[in-house]
Amino acid sequence: MKIKDFGVEQWMNEYETKAKYNLGETCVSSLSIRELCELVGVDVNDFAKQLVDRRLTYGAIEGAVELKEAITRLYQNLTPDEIVTEHGAIGANNLVLNALVEPGDEVIAVTPTYQQLQSIPEAIGATVKLLPLKRENGYLPDAEQLRGLVSDKTKLIVLNNPDNPTGALMSQAGLQTIVDISLAGIRLGWLATHDQAVMKACLSYRDYETISCGQLDEMVGTLALKNQAVLLERNRGIVRENLKVLEEWVHQQPHITWLKPKAGTTALLYYDFDLPSTIFCDRLMKEYETLLVPGSCFDIENSLRIGYAFETTHLRDGMNQLGKFLAKLEQEAR
Incomplete structure (x- = not known):
């Protein structure tokens, strides 16, 4: 089976470990296992002991029962038998x-x-x-x-x-x-x-x-989903605050327009320079160490995908670099 190159993933693979300011990330600011335990009120030493004592067998083939029970609480009328983890x-x-x-x-x-x-x-x-x-x-x-x-x-x-x-x-x-x-x-x-x-x-x-998911992954996932309310409150707080920061920045940029996202952790930014998005993002990375995903990965030119769910200071710093690049392009266009 031949399949097309995965544009967005190959772009991220090329640049995300090299970027000083990664504005292409779509995940909410990551927690360490210690931070997760502290957030949900679980003793980190007890949980660490469970991790290191767990035998690395296949585990439950269709997903750990406790994990699937926690997942069902995200839905109104599903049973664990109607869920399979991946x-x-x-x-x-x-x-x-x-x-x-x-x-x-x-x-x-x-x-x-x-x-x-x-x-x-x-x-x-x-x-x-x-x-x-x-x-x-x-x-x-x-x-x-x-x-x-x-x-x-x-x-x-x-x-x-x-x-x-x-x-x-x-x-x-x-x-x-x-x-x-x-x-x-x-x-x-x-x-x-x-x-x-x-x-x-x-x-x-x-x-x-697949056969089965890793047992250590399922242990951490179960801990998170059993305490989904506190975790979602934390994540939504980050996303909502950062969306305000991003919206404020967009309104200050004469060359950027957007349709404000309603949900999720990504947005499309449109720019008005006569420059392909791949070249735009490649220059931004090389000249300002800042990563965005070119709209060409989604077949939408003159646009950029930005993520806004990580640390607010990182978002502000990255947008500051992006603003400098936009000012430079404006000078070049004169």
Whole structure:
């Protein structure tokens, strides 16, 4: 199976360990295990003893029961048997697409989105129909346009909500409209589904590509999810504060426009210089040690993906460097 180069990941692989100011990161400011224990009120020595005493066997093949029970609390009506853990959202995406999509199928995927969701079904041999998310529509799917794309061969409708890179968030009513069109039952991240036929197909494929997740990962994940309220409060606080900082900065920049994200940890910034986004980001990195992801990775030129969920001081410092680069481009354009 041949597959396209994964643009955004290859860009990050090239630069993220070299950048002094990484504004391409999408994860909320990371915690150490010590910090996590202190945040949720667990004795770090007791938890460390559990870690070092744990035998490194395969563990629970379909996911640790305690972990899956903690995951169900994120949902309204799911049982642990309707969840299977994977190696991150990228693993769950890969599992679902490879287990369900066959050559000759049709898959509808929004664009822009995380490239994996388009390139894997295309590499399998499916026809991928793209549903463009337009800026003037708040980067939300157009239901009537979607209806026109659906056919008897449609196997999956793939959404990314909140969208990466735009940060657009579909409402409950908007999601229900999609469900009414497609009857989709898959929620991606870990895999969660009421459809036991889908679960059986995914578990069968999973035996070939995952078997089980690492026990130490599951221990830490269980600790986090059992204390999800305090962790979410901390993470949402960081994201909300940084979004205010980013919004303030954008309003001060004459060459930058955006559509303020509704959710998630990323946004698209548009610039008005006659410069391809790859060259823009490459120069920004080399001249100011600052990493952004070029919009070309999402097939949107003259734009940049920025993450805003890490430490606020790091965000401010990185945007200061970006501002200097924009001023330099303005001088060059005169």
